[in-house]
Amino acid sequence: xxxxxxxxxxxxxxxxxxxxxxxxxxxxxxxxxxxxxxxxxxxxxxxxxxxxxxxxxxxxxxxxxxxxxxxxxxxxxxxxxxxxxxxxxxxxxxxxxxxxxxxxxxxxxxxxxxxxxxxxxxxxxxxxxxxxxxxxxxxxxxxxxxxxxxxxxxxxxxxxxxxxxxxxxxxxxxxxxxxxxxxxxxxxxxxxxxxxxxxxxxxxxxxxxxxxxxxxxxxxxxxxxxxxxxxxxxxxxxxxxxxxxxxxxxxxxxxxxxxxxxxxxxxxxxxxxxxxxxxxxxxxxxxxxxxxxxxxxxxxxxx
Amino acid sequence: xxxxxxxxxxxxxxxxxxxxxxxxxxxxxxxxxxxxxxxxxxxxxxxxxxxxxxxxxxxxxxxxxxxxxxxxxxxxxxxxxxxxxxxxxxxxxxxxxxxxxxxxxxxxxxxxxxxxxxxxxxxxxxxxxxxxxxxxxxxxxxxxxxxxxxxxxxxxxxxxxxxxxxxxxxxxxxxxxxxxxxxxxxxxxxxxxxxxxxxxxxxxxxxxxxxxxxxxxxxxxxxxxxxxxxxxxxxxxxxxxxxxxxxxxxxxxxxxxxxxxxxxxxxxxxxxxxxxxxxxxxxxxxxxxxxxxxxxxxxxxxxxxxxxxxxxxxxxxxxxxxxxxxxxxxxxxxxxxxxxxxxxxxxxxxxxxxxxxxxxxxxxxxxxxxxxxxxxxxxxxxxxxxxxxxxxxxxxxxxxxxxxxxxxxxxxxxxxxxxxxxxxxxxxxxxxxxxxxxxxxxxxxx
Numbered sequence: 030x031x032x033x034x035x036x037x038x039x040x041x042x043x044x045x046x047x048x049x050x051x052x053x054x055x056x057x058x059x060x061x062x063x064x065x066x067x068x069x070x071x072x073x074x075x076x077x078x079x080x081x082x083x084x085x086x087x088x089x090x091x092x093x094x095x096x097x098x099x100x101x102x103x104x105x106x107x108x109x110x111x112x113x114x115x116x117x118x119x120x121x122x123x124x125x126x127x128x129x130x131x132x133x134x135x136x137x138x139x140x141x142x143x144x145x146x147x148x149x150x151x152x153x154x155x156x157x158x159x160x161x162x163x164x165x166x167x168x169x170x171x172x173x174x175x176x177x178x179x180x181x182x183x184x185x186x187x188x189x190x191x192x193x194x195x196x197x198x199x200x201x202x203x204x205x206x207x208x209x210x211x212x213x214x215x216x217x218x219x220x221x222x223x224x225x226x227x228x229x230x231x232x233x234x235x236x237x238x239x240x241x242x243x244x245x246x247x248x249x250x251x252x253x254x255x256x257x258x259x260x261x262x263x264x265x266x267x268x269x270x271x272x273x274x275x276x277x278x279x280x281x282x283x284x285x286x287x288x289x290x291x292x293x294x295x296x297x298x299x300x301x302x303x304x305x306x307x308x309x310x311x312x313x314x315x316x317x318x319x320x321x322x323x324x325x326x327x328x329x330x331x332x
Numbered sequence: 333x334x335x336x337x338x339x340x341x342x343x344x345x346x347x348x349x350x351x352x353x354x355x356x357x358x359x360x361x362x363x364x365x366x367x368x369x370x371x372x373x374x375x376x377x378x379x380x381x382x383x384x385x386x387x388x389x390x391x392x393x394x395x396x397x398x399x400x401x402x403x404x405x406x407x408x409x410x411x412x413x414x415x416x417x418x419x420x421x422x423x424x425x426x427x428x429x430x431x432x433x434x435x436x437x438x439x440x441x442x443x444x445x446x447x448x449x450x451x452x453x454x455x456x457x458x459x460x461x462x463x464x465x466x467x468x469x470x471x472x473x474x475x476x477x478x479x480x481x482x483x484x485x486x487x488x489x490x491x492x493x494x495x496x497x498x499x500x501x502x503x504x505x506x507x508x509x510x511x512x513x514x515x516x517x518x519x520x521x522x523x524x525x526x527x528x529x530x531x532x533x534x535x536x537x538x539x540x541x542x543x544x545x546x547x548x549x550x551x552x553x554x555x556x557x558x559x560x561x562x563x564x565x566x567x568x569x570x571x572x573x574x575x576x577x578x579x580x581x582x583x584x585x586x587x588x589x590x591x592x593x594x595x596x597x598x599x600x601x602x603x604x605x606x607x608x609x610x611x612x613x614x615x616x617x618x619x620x621x622x623x624x625x626x627x628x629x630x631x632x633x634x635x636x637x638x639x640x641x642x643x644x645x646x647x648x649x650x651x652x653x654x655x656x657x658x659x660x661x662x663x664x665x666x667x668x669x670x671x672x673x674x675x676x677x678x679x680x681x682x683x684x685x686x687x688x689x690x691x692x693x694x695x696x697x698x699x700x701x702x703x704x705x706x707x708x709x710x711x712x713x714x715x716x717x718x719x720x721x722x723x724x725x726x727x728x729x730x731x732x733x734x735x736x737x738x739x740x741x742x743x744x745x746x747x748x749x750x751x752x753x754x755x756x757x758x759x760x761x762x763x764x765x766x767x768x769x770x771x772x773x774x775x776x777x778x
Binding site: 041113114115133135136137138140141144145155156157158159190193196219221222224225 | 543544547548549550551552620621662665666667668669670
């Protein structure tokens with residue numbers, strides 16, 4: 030079965046025009062001025078993995094459009110008792126879900142769901158694969174600060190290998206011709222990352238990554254996903270931690286982004302996290318209108 | 333035949349004359365129109381068309397093989413028939429029915445069952461007529477107890493009980509010292525050790541081949557090195573242990589192939605098999621996290637596939653084996669990373685070989701037949717099989733190399749339908765499968 034219309038499984042197969050349509054619509058969304066676009070609809074939030082930002086902003090987005098939300102977490106549900114992904118999907122469909130938002134530790138889980146369930150499925154992060162709503166809210170944030178993608182250079186620093194945020198960001202930015210520089214040690218930034226999309230370059234040197242850069246995206250080292258991989262965190266801090274001296278190498282008006290959660294003292298210092306160039310909380314704020322647009326699109330109400 | 337065979341049914345006492353076909357018997361260097369007379373479960377005579385008369389009484393059944401290829405019965409060195417313990421995936425009866433439909437007259441069953449086939453009792457159980465096999469089943473027993481890789485099983489007793497080789501398939505024999513001891517015994521007993529070459533220390537949580545595609549999909553990848561390093565070590569051991577017999581299961585990478593080639597050049601007794609899916613598909617073929625593309629070893633890169641094709645063509649590969657690995661739908665329709673490894677393969681092997689190797693890559697049919705017959709017979713010492721010289725066991729596969737058909741997994745004789753080839757248009761179809769002189773499968777001809 031093909032995924033239901035309005036599903037958002039990843040950025041990779043989304044067309045640039047559709048992305049712009051979504052971002053444009055998101056600019057009209059404001060959670061403080063509720064619009065009943067999803068009145069009476071049921072949005073099932075299926076979270077198999079911990080989440081603060083994504084979960085709460087999907088929930089607020091849905092509610093501000095008049096939808097009911099039900100949160101199901103693997104802990105405290107039948108998932109804990111061994112219910113399969115699809116059986117959980119059939120169950121939430123049977124109780125009347127109109128949209129399923131799913132966060133899952135396994136890459137591709139939303140695809141499996143979408144192939145069997147006849148309502149729109151929205152990927153809220155699947156394993157190491159994609160995090161499309163994050164990429165969209167980051168694009169929204171970049172456009173609010175930089176007006177256009179044209180001529181931009183974005184450096185993504187840190188744990189690219191384990192990052193679904195990085196994969197989605199690369200797909201999105203590449204579609205608009207943005208120059209993308211991935212920076213980090215080989216274990217976290219394999220050379221093969223350049224094959225993800227056109228316009229991607231890999232460097233091991235932070236100064237090389239920052240020179241001429243408009244947007245610096247920092248990523249957390251996902252120690253919980255290293256799976257046997259050994260990373261010398263001290264060495265990482267020495268070579269890649271973002272601090273004021275390093276940020277000076279980027280363009281004067283460069284902004285600093287981070288999908289969160291941030292680990293102060295590791296991938297960035299507090300001066301950066303709380304500094305004037307940081308847009309980290311703005312990203313979180315922008316998550317709500319962006320996800321309102323995603324949910325409206327899911328129900329065919331993005332007009 | 334010292335304990336090697338278990339004919340499914342008592343050999344046929346009637347005679348069967350296969351007339352008008354084109355015989356390909358690579359072991360006997362025959363590739364010509366020939367009639368074949370089967371009598372009392374053996375090959376009684378092979379002669380040019382219409383020359384067989386003497387001794388053929390009026391009652392001899394005739395099989396019209398005009399336009400068809402007549403070949404020695406196919407041997408699959410690598411199938412998971414799932415008994416004992418996992419009859420919901422497959423049974424000896426359903427698995428061998430699928431084998432017969434695929435033209436296989438002999439199937440070697442793997443020991444990673446529940447419990448593991450690591451004892452004389454379990455080998456004997458598998459060989460009992462009650463299992464309902466419709467083709468010959470040969471048992472490959474576990475190399476270590478419960479396939480835990482720690483203590484070797486009693487090779488001598490298993491050998492005597494009728495096992496034809498040992499393996500911990502599904503897992504490797506990882507410890508150097510255990511593998512060395514196993515190969516020493518293999519040399520003493522002339523009893524092959526079949527290795528699933530995967531350094532599992534390097535493949536934790538991996539679900540496909542490590543490459544651009546796995547990176548894109550966010551799936552942890554098994555490197556080619558995880559296979560090649562084990563094959564290299566094993567070949568080195570085999571080169572230095574007198575008479576050691578190593579058989580590398582489902583070889584999938586160009587690097588591992590290099591080690592095997594070196595071993596063969598050094599006259600080590602190293603053989604290996606490749607699977608139809610590894611010569612047909614690559615890691616780039618998987619779409620939308622379809623777990624019917626998930627198997628171990630995984631689908632590799634296009635350059636690995638090219639290397640395997642070259643080795644198939646130049647005679648290096650010893651056998652095509654299916655690695656038939658049936659799983660229930662609920663074990664496959666789930667998160668890709670959590671889904672079971674393996675696909676079914678018995679019913680598509682010949683057609684994939686003809687479609688990909690013969691029609692597309694121009695590998696001669698005689699070479700393909702060799703890979704299904706004389707090659708695997710040599711790897712596993714199945715004497716009296718793999719050829720149709722006079723006196724051999726009357727196991728015969730008859731197929732139409734030009735027949736186009738569409739594989740419908742729903743109609744598979746296997747209990748399980750986990751295959752990436754569902755709906756594929758293929759060329760080459762089995763018309764009849766004859767075991768011990770008896771027709772056990774008859775497909776649609778013409």
